[in-house]
Amino acid sequence: MRIGIIGAGQLGQMLGFAARNLGMQCQFIDPTPNPPAAVCGPVTQAAFDDSDALARLAASCDVVTYEFENVPVAALQKIADRVPVYPPPAALGHAQDRLAEKQLFLQLDIPLAPFHRVDSPDDLEAAVAKLGLPLVLKTRRLGYDGKGQFVIRRPADLPVAWQLCGGSELIAEQWVNFDYEVSAIGARNVSGQVICYPLTRNEHADGILQTSVAPLQDTALTSQAEHYISALLEHLDFVGVLALEMFVLGEQLLANEFAPRVHNSGHWSIEGAEPSQFTAHLLAITDQSLPEPRLLGHAGMLNLIGTMPENLRLPAEATLHDYGKASRPGRKLGHITVIGDSATARDALLAELRESVTESIPVSGTVP
Numbered sequence: 001m002r003i004g005i006i007g008a009g010q011l012g013q014m015l016g017f018a019a020r021n022l023g024m025q026c027q028f029i030d031p032t033p034n035p036p037a038a039v040c041g042p043v044t045q046a047a048f049d050d051s052d053a054l055a056r057l058a059a060s061c062d063v064v065t066y067e068f069e070n071v072p073v074a075a076l077q078k079i080a081d082r083v084p085v086y087p088p089p090a091a092l093g094h095a096q097d098r099l100a101e102k103q104l105f106l107q108l109d110i111p112l113a114p115f116h117r118v119d120s121p122d123d124l125e126a127a128v129a130k131l132g133l134p135l136v137l138k139t140r141r142l143g144y145d146g147k148g149q150f151v152i153r154r155p156a157d158l159p160v161a162w163q164l165c166g167g168s169e170l171i172a173e174q175w176v177n178f179d180y181e182v183s184a185i186g187a188r189n190v191s192g193q194v195i196c197y198p199l200t201r202n203e204h205a206d207g208i209l210q211t212s213v214a215p216l217q218d219t220a221l222t223s224q225a226e227h228y229i230s231a232l233l234e235h236l237d238f239v240g241v242l243a244l245e246m247f248v249l250g251e252q253l254l255a256n257e258f259a260p261r262v263h264n265s266g267h268w269s270i271e272g273a274e275p276s277q278f279t280a281h282l283l284a285i286t287d288q289s290l291p292e293p294r295l296l297g298h299a300g301m302l303n304l305i306g307t308m309p310e311n312l313r314l315p316a317e318a319t320l321h322d323y324g325k326a327s328r329p330g331r332k333l334g335h336i337t338v339i340g341d342s343a344t345a346r347d348a349l350l351a352e353l354r355e356s357v358t359e360s361i362p363v364s365g366t367v368p
């Protein structure tokens with residue numbers, strides 16, 4: 001089986017390793033020279049919407065997928081009549097626009113924080129009147145890792161927020177005083193079979209994921225999350241892995257956003273579950289049966305951001321993943337997974353690792 005992957009970053013690399021274990025061959029398109037996934041297969045250095053490169057990929061692969069959320073939908077649609085493209089380009093379209101995404105949550109009865117579309121300074125005033133302060137102003141498109149976001153805390157912030165963000169299509173969201181954040185990861189194959197991973201609890205700093213732990217031991221929240229993710233997978237006629245990020249407020253889940261791809265908060269599954277999210281994605285897009293995920297312990301994942309730690313001594317329960325990327329503040333360069341026999345053992349391992357890893361502090365309040 002030949003898999004074409006648009007994007008050759010760390011997600012492409014981890015897909016490539018999983019593909020190798022399944023006896024599949026991967027080839028990639030990516031505009032950057034020597035990207036992380038180059039160790040897994042040939043990379044055509046081209047823009048994500050380069051029609052010639054995409055046509056060649058379509059001609060030489062059995063199925064095409066993507067690891068990057070901002071691939072232009074129109075570019076995927078152009079090759080979708082020549083080769084199966086999964087997840088379906090229409091699903092990607094929903095995820096690329098925060099407004100369409102939130103309207104979809106409403107349509108599917110998935111609870112979320114109140115929001116308001118903002119196209120003008122008057123809309124922003126109306127958003128403050130409707131949602132109160134603080135609120136989060138976000139660009140509707142092309143945001144990731146908290147980029148393209150501005151927290152408005154007091155009326156005096158409004159002109160600055162508009163100066164920095166105005167000009168893009170925007171959305172204002174009510175500030176959620178959440179207890180903690182979780183993500184639900186699910187997969188659906190071409191035949192419609194669905195599997196769900198247990199809920200993962202996530203910690204972010206300045207919009208960037210720092211740590212994840214799984215499984216979250218809360219059966220009520222887990223079954224709510226399974227219900228929401230299954231509704232999304234079915235409605236979008238989705239094929240592949242989808243991650244739904246949510247806020248937890250008491251006993252309630254509020255959807256934040258979904259990613260139509262393998263997700264950073266599921267990296268623990270490489271060592272912590274069988275199949276991993278990467279294997280599940282490949283099985284799903286090649287229409288193979290999806291085994292119910294079997295947990296191999298209590299997993300924790302720590303992102304390595306900005307600089308790779310030097311002379312790190314890892315305990316036997318830990319695995320280091322180095323994506324082979326150059327250092328840059330705020331950049332995800334690798335991660336470490338730990339597997340414990342219990343949640344307490346896992347948390348202790350993670351706390352110890354956190355102490356020994358020097359993280360660059362990402363710049364806060366980033367705007368596009």
Ligand code: AMP
Binds near residue numbers: 146176177
């Ligand atoms: P996002 O890019 O929407 O995933 O946001 C990145 C992170 O910013 C989230 O994981 C939260 O930690 C925080 N955040 C985003 N939206 C809100 C909100 N409405 N209320 C509180 N925190 C938020």
